[in-house]
Amino acid sequence: MASNDELSVSQEDLVEAWKRTLPERLAPGDTxxxxxxxxxxxxxxxxxxxxxxxxMEFDFAVQYVDSREIDIQLKDVERDGQTVDERPEPIQELIGDYRRHLHETAQALHHFTHM
Structure with missing residues (x-):
């Protein structure tokens, strides 16, 4: 997908920005x-x-589609080191919350990614 709004930030800088910004959006105690x-x-x-x-532990793959939009894929959900079924409603609610936090982080970094 070609776009004139390509991400122009290095991956290293992007990861560092996310490391600083994402924890501010999570619930207290979540890491x-x-x-x-x-x-x-x-x-x-x-x-x-x-x-x-x-x-519980959640693994997501995040990819920038362009300088503002991200695509999020859930990769795994674990409890006590064991993969669990992510379909039950309480787990779906947590997944939804974390997806929202990921989008909020991307929005908070617009000034950094959209130059």
Whole structure:
């Protein structure tokens, strides 16, 4: 998909910006790690750990479509190191919350990615 609105930020700078900005959008106690995707300079992985009784972990693949829009793919949901079914409603609600936080982070970084 060609666009005249290409992302012009290096992957290293992008990952660092996400590492600083995403935790500000998560619930208190939740943690996030952001890792570069070696195969695609516009993409990275986000690993989120929930706080509290659930002790769940979520893995997302995030890719910039252009300098403002991101595509988010859920890769895995785990509890105690075991993959779990993500279809139950409480897990779907958490996935929706985290997807929203990822979009909010992308919006907060518009000034950085959309030059």
């Amino acid at each position: 996030a790690e952001v890792f570069a995707n070696g195969a695609d300079p516009r993409a990275f992985h986000v690993h989120i750990k929930t706080q509290g009784r659930q002790m």
